[in-house]
Amino acid sequence: MKLDIASDTDNKAWPLWSLSAATCFLLVLAFSGTNGSFFWDYHVYEKGLSCYSQGPDPYVCASGDFPFVYPPIFLKIFSVFDFRTAFVFLVLAAAAGIVCVCVSLSLKSFIPYRRLAPCLVLGFLIGGSGFASIQTGNISVFAHLLLVSLSYFLYTRRSGYTLTAHAIAIILFSAIKPYFLAYALLYFFLPRRSLAAFAGVMLSVAGIYIAQPALYPQLWAGFQGAIYNQIVQHGDAGLTIFGVFSRLGMGKVGFILHLFLMLLVVLISAALRYRHGQRSIQIRSASELFYFLAILILLNPRLMSYDFSVFSVCLYLSMILSSRGDGWVGLFLKLFPFVTILPLCLEGLFDIRVHSLTYYFLATYVLLVAALACHWPLRASWSKAPACVAHER
Known part of the structure; x- marks a missing residue:
C-alpha cells in the first residue's frame, strides 16, 4: 500500500520536475x-x-587572455600521447560514468529516474555553471565527473579494479591540477579503508x-610565473571567500578564512552525526557519499565555475537521495537554479551586468547550508529510520 502511495506521488510530481529542468x-x-567561441580552454591546451x-x-608563446598555466608533466605526457584522442575519451568516460551512476541510484534507492535526472540537470545548471563548464571545454569538469562516478562505484562495489582505476585517475588529474588530490581522502571514510591506496597516491x-x-x-620556472600572473596579477582566484578577499588585495586573509570555514563545516557535520547516533566516521549511505564528495571539491580555495558545477551536482544528488525531493527540499531544488540564473536574464534582457563572482559565491554557501539542513544529519537516528537507510543504500 505504501509503495502504491509513493508511486502515485511520483507520478504526480515528475511533470513538475521535468518542466522545471527543461525551463531552466x-x-x-x-x-x-x-560570443560564438566554444571550447576556448581546450584550444589553450592545444x-x-x-x-x-x-x-x-x-608559457610565453601561449600567453594572452587565456594563458597556458599547466605544469610541465602535462606537456611531457601529451607530447607522447595524442591529446585530442585522450580528451574525447575523457569526455565520453565522464558522460558514461554519470549516466551509470544515475541508473544505479534509480535501481537501488527507489527514486525514479524521471525525478533523479531532472534533479541532476537542475544542479548542473545553477548559475549557468554547467553550461559554462562545457562551453569552456575545461578538462576539470570532466575530470570531476569521472572521479565522482568512480568514487560512487568504489563505494558500492569495492574491488581491486575500481580501486586501481580510482587511484590512477587521482594521480593523473592531480599531476595536472593538485587539488584533485583531495579525492584521496575518501579512502579514510569508505566502509573498508584503503590506507595503502592513499599512501600510494600521495607518494x-x-x-x-x-x-x-x-x-x-626552465619549464617549471615558466609554469610558476604563469600561475602567479593568472592568480595574483589577473585576480583569477576563484569563487570562494578566498577569491573575494583576493580581489580586495587580501588573498592570505581569504585563504585563512577559507580554511577556517572548511574546518567549521567538518566539525559541525561530525558533531551532528555523533548527536544523531552515527558514531562511526565511515560513510553509511549514498547521500552521505555525495555530500562528502561535494566537501572535497569545496576544499579547493580557487573554486572555478567548472568545479562549482560538479559541487552543486553532488549536493543536489545528496539532497534528493536524503529527502526523495519531497517537502521544502523539493521546492528548493526546483526553484533555486532560477534564482541563480536571474543575473543571466538581467544581462540578456536589460544589459545589467552582475559579476559571476557575486552569485556563484552566494550560491556556494547557500547550497551548503541547505544540504546541512536537509539531511546532515538525517532527521531521525539510524535506529528509528530503517526505511530511510534502505532507500539510500
Missing part, C-alpha cells in the same frame, strides 16, 4: 551570452602543446611534483 535549461541557453612541440617556451603525486623542478627547471 532553455533560460541558460537563451541568456548565457555566448596551443600550449603546439608551442612546446615547435620549440618556444609554451606518486609527491614524486611527480618533486621531480618536475629537478628535471625541467
